[in-house]
Amino acid sequence: MNLAAIKAIYLFEMARFFRTFRQSIIAPVISTSLYFVVFGAAIGSRIDTVDGIGYGAFIVPGLIMLSVMTQSTSNAAFGIYFPKFTGSIYEILSAPVNFFEVTVGYVGAAATKSLVIGFIILATSFFFVDVTILHPVSMIAFLLLTCLSFSLLGFIIGIWAGNFEQLNLIPMLIITPLVFLGGSFYSTSMLPPFWQAVTMFNPVHYLISGFRWSFFEQADVPVAISLGAISVFTLICLTTIWWIFRTGWRIRS
Amino acid sequence: MSAIVQVKNLTKTYASGFTAFDGVNLDIEEGEIIALLGPNGAGKTTLISTICGITQPSSGQVTVGGFDVVKNYRDARRLIGLVPQELSLEAFETVRNSVLFSRGLFGKSRNVEFVEETLRKLGLGDKMDSRINQLSGGMKRRVLIAKALAHEPRVLFLDEPTAGVDVELRKDMWNVVEDLRKDGVTIILTTHYIEEAEAIADRIGVINKGRILLVQDKHELIAQMGRKELRIDLADPIAAVPDALANYCLKLVEGGQSVTYSYDTRAERTGITALLRDMQSAGLQMRDLQTRQSSLEEIFVDIVKETT
Ligand SMILES: Nc1ncnc2c1ncn2[C@@H]1O[C@H](COP(=O)(O)OP(=O)(O)OP(=O)(O)O)[C@@H](O)[C@H]1O
């Protein structure tokens, strides 16, 4: 195991994050604040409660998930796409490292960044609403697993992408709709039966549900199923990356 | 002693179906400097990339320091440093961090002193804290060399290290190479400048259309392949070569003040004795003689032409 290499990649990626730290956090903080103003204050004031929780507080887990998922995906995708784009990936390809080490370095850094952003958003939300966290350990576990699995997904997207448009395509086209339709801003019990059924096929829904349970003990699906779902998702991503490095797909001609 | 780099029957066919090289064999001895010469698209970069792990070989085998570059890639790659042809660098990182990153990537413990010393040797002592996008092209090339040297490799691949580098810098670079050789580093470089190969290489390989046409000691190559030219200055200029000397294919130069005769050093008879005798009987007075070896450049052009 080349631990020095993991550390080198991780620190190099984190350095990029700290160079642009203010830009990195200002966008998620502003957009989260906007959500609170629009959904929490303006619209939320007309909605009493959802499942017995004040609407402003109800959307906090969903908002964090929305940011963490998009940040994880785009950070990890960008992290590996950029060296591909500049050609500096030659160094990774000719170094004594295996797929696991490269992945841990890049994905670890991307997950760390979005974890930081997740906590910053959580802190921001305290300014707007009262949030109680009934199960902090489970909350952190869900957050961690989400950062990790979506960074893995982003890593795959970064390797797959052939240009900057493709790099933005998946987060825009898939992640955002899945998060919005996964119950970030509502309880699925509020949907008509047909859409409730459709939601069951949305993997993001399980994450948001589990994450929200950690806050309010209020879930659309049992927590165990949520945990199972995210574990399966992580495993699928890991297997895909293992296959990519084995075959050199899109990185080694 | 067995070669530090052994290439056996190596073939690379790209996914597009294009075969960049086919059945390449090459042994590189420890401590030598070998220059690969070849026109654009000859397959030099592809060959280096395949040895270093950037592209996958289609068939054949490469070992570096006895380690198979596919099966024992970790051990093999630890020995290798690579300076790519393109200036591929992360633009916003500082020079020092970028080189420290390379060292870590190859599993070496962090050693800021060593990295700074390497940068100083390459004339980047005052640029360590500069961002890479603030450097000139020649400086970026040096950063790439520093990155390749950061993990103290035993074998260094330099893919056109002096492309786009001014004369002074080029001489500096040759000195760097010379220093590395003193430390026992094996160097494989590609170049389009034949004078470069002539100046620093021990052996020269000529590659064209994915085939290695020859690999030979530099001096032997020049001696064996070389044609020599004998130039004879005359006491009195002549208007035309006398008929009696027609067989020698002499050329008049400098308005008939001199004639040149070219001959093959490998031939059994160079014909010099006969020429001098015949010139004397033709009544030509000689004032001076000189011989000149044809340059590597002329040899190279000849070899490549023969295969196209
Ligand atoms: N990824 C690729 N897919 C298909 N063909 C490729 C690829 N990379 C290179 N080639 C082809 O392989 C051949 C050899 O290219 P290579 O870069 O090795 O040449 P070179 O000798 O380094 O040339 P130069 O002196 O211009 O650097 C060229 O014909 C090139 O078009």
Ligand SMILES: [Mg+2]
């Ligand atoms: Mg090349």
